[in-house]
Amino acid sequence: MSKKIRIFLCIAFTGMCLHLHAQDRGDDNWGAWYMYFGTNKISEKWSIHTEAQFRFYEITSNFNQLLLRTGVNYHISPKAIATLGYGFIDTDTDFMDQPGEEKLKEHRIFEQFILKNNLGKFAFEHRYRFEQRFLHRYDESETQHRARYRLQITYPLGTHWFLNAYDEIFINLQEPVFGQNRLYGAVGYKVNKDLSFQFGYLKNHFTGINFDRLQLAVFFNTDFLVKNNK
16 A cells, blocks of 8 residues: 555544544534523512523434523612522533433522613623532532623514524633633514513534524513512
8 A cells, every 4th residue: 555545544534533523522413402581570679580491412302401590680770680599500511322421410609790771772781690610520529610791782673573692701710711602693572571582593612612503592571569469
């Protein structure tokens, strides 16, 4: 076998291995996040946040992550909200489904501050969040800390339809500093003041890898204060 043929076969084999490795990570597959968000007002200044997310490596299969989150919101003003909350996250970190594989489990405490403002028809929301993450896998436990900033823009298309977009960056307070970046765009439909839907696309960027995710979100906000006063 000539030297040129050996070099060609070596390059081809390396490329094939890299391609298979990329497939094993799931970045060549379109995944989906199915999400519910709720804000339930219990007084003039206080409300309860509820949230559930079901994330898949593929559109309807291959479980990736379950995220359950709740919190207490204090409404400083209609344009400023402070939150203290807790989250539980159950993650399958491997795209390839391995029988008996132990998952990564996380308990998370977070502190959050939201500021809102308007510029013409555009509604801007700035979300600042700090997280204390308690990670458990096999017999190992680790505590990490993270800061997040999200800039969200909403633009109405009429009485019911609207556009929504955001970019969110994750900064670790330990090495490596860069965690991830999420760029999102969606079309939304507001059924009434309590109920709305969004269908969108998320580009989730990590160092050296990107994921494409479709998102279907339901937002259900209720005001228990109004109901109790009837």
